[in-house]
Amino acid sequence: MSQSVPPPGNPFAQGAGPGQLPQTPLPPAPPAARSHVGLGLVAALVAALVAGGVYGAIAGGIEREIGWAAVGVGFLVGFAAGKAGGSNPALPVVSAVFSLGAVYLGQLVALAIIAGKELHVSASDVFFEHFDGLTQVWKDELDPLTFLFFALAAFAAFSGAKKASV
Template identity: 55%
Template sequence: MSQPVPPPGNPYAQGAPGQQPAGQNPFAPGAPQQPAGQNPFGQAPDGQNPFGAYPPAPAPRRNNIGLGILAAVVAALVTAGIYGAVLGGVEVEIGWAAVGVGFAVGFAAGKVGGTNPVLPIVSAVLALGAVYLGQLVGIAVFASKEFGLSFTELFFQQFGMLTDAWNEGKDAMTFLFLALGPVAAFSGARKAGASD
C-alpha cells in the first residue's frame, strides 16, 4: 500500500518549517507545542486574519437632526391616526394610548436623529400635536359612525365643527392626555438617542 501524496502548498505537509508533520496527533505527548504567548487563532504571519474578514465595525453615532425631525413627523401622523381610530372605536379616552403616541414620536426621532439635544424638544411639541390631532380624528370617527357620514368628508370639510366639538367636550382628562404625550416623547427621544 502506498502513502498518499499531500497536495502542493499544504502547510501541514511533511517538512514544512514549524508545522506538525502530516498524520501525527498534535496533542500527543512529545508533539511540538505552540510557542508560549502566541495565539494559534490570531493574526497570520503576514498580518492577515486567517479566518476571513473581521466583523464590521459598529455604525458611527448618528446626529442628523433633519432626519430625526422627519422621522418624528411621520411617526406623529401615523400614531395620531391610530390613536384617533382607537378613541373613535371605543368612544373613551385612554391614557396609555396617549403615552404610546408620545413615546413612538420620541423614539423615532432619537433612533434616526441620534443624540441631538433639540430632538427631545421637537418630539414633545410634535407629540402634543399628534395627541390633539388624534383626539380630533377620534371625534370624526365617532361622528361618522353615529350620523352615517363619510369620515373623509367630515374630517376635511367640516374641520371647524370637529374643533368646536373638541372644545365642548374637553375636560381635565383631555389636558392630562395632552400632557402625557409630550412627556413620553421627550423621554423616548432621549432614551433612543442614548441607546444608539
Template identity: 50%
Template sequence: MSQSAPPPQPPQSGPVDGSPYAKDEPAGAPYPPQPGAFAPAPAPVAPARNNLVVGLVAALGAAVLAAALYGVVIGVTKHEIGYAAVGVGFVIGLAAGKAGGRNPVLPIAAIVLALASVYFGQLVGEAMIGAKATGLSFTQVFFDHFSVVQKAWKADSDPLTFLFFALAGFAAFSATRKAAH
C-alpha cells in the first residue's frame, strides 16, 4: 500500500490558542500585538535635497515678503529694529536651506538676498514716513520720487544701520547652513 501525503495547508490567520489578537497579525508573526499598540506611522517623504533652483526661488520669495514686512515695521515705528533685521536674514536663510538643501551656493545667495531685503525694507520704511509727512501716497513717493527716498535713507544711515546689515547677513548664512542639515 502506498500512502499519500496530505496536501500542504496555507497558514492559518485566525485565532491561535484562543488569542483574540492573533487574527489581526499575519501568519508567522512571532508575537501577537499588544493591546493598545498602534502601527508605526510611515516615514515622511524627504524633500529633494541639493536643489539650487528651488532654494533660490524660496529664498527670493522670502526676501520679498521680509522686505515688505520690515519696511512696514520701520514705517509704523519710525525706527530701525535690529531684531527685525535678524529675523529678515533668518527667514531667508531658513527658506533657502529647507527648500534647497546643502548646495554650497545657497548660504552665499541667502546673504546677498538678506542684504538686499534689509536695504529695500529700509527704503520702504523711508517711503512710508515720507508719505505721511507729505500727504502723498506711498506708491507716489516710492516710485515717482525714488531718488529722494534714497537720499533720505543715506541721510538717516548711521553705523547701527550697517550693523543691522551685518546681523541680517550672518543670520541668513547660519540659518541656511542649519536648515539644510
C-alpha cells in the first residue's frame, strides 16, 4: 500500500506552492453612496403637492386639523426625497421647507372645502377665484396649534429624509 505524501509548505494554501501566497478572491467593493439631488427634489415636490392636497381634503371633510396627519405629510415628503435623492445633506433641509408648504397648502384646501360647503359653491371656485380672501381667513384663524403642526411636519420631513437615505 502506498500513502500519498502532502507537498511541502502550507497544505491549506489553495494551489500555492512553497513560498507563494494563496490566491483568495477580494471581497466586493462597497456600493458607492448614491446622490441624485435633482430626482430627490422632484420627488419631494410631488410628494408635497399630493400629501398637502390629501391633508387638506381630509381636514376639510371632517372640518378640523389632525396633528398626526401633518406628521404624515412631513414624513412622506422627507421619505420621498431620501429614497429618490440619496444621502445628499441638502435634501433633509429642502424636505422640511417643502413640508411647511404642503401643510400650508393643505390648510388652505381645507378652508376652501369648508367655505365651499357653507357658500354652496365648489371648493375649487373658492380656492382659485377667492384666494386672497382665503389667505386672509387663514391669517385670522392662526393659533399656536397651527405653528405646532408646521413644526411637527418639518421635523418629520427632516428625519424621514435622513432615515430613507441610509
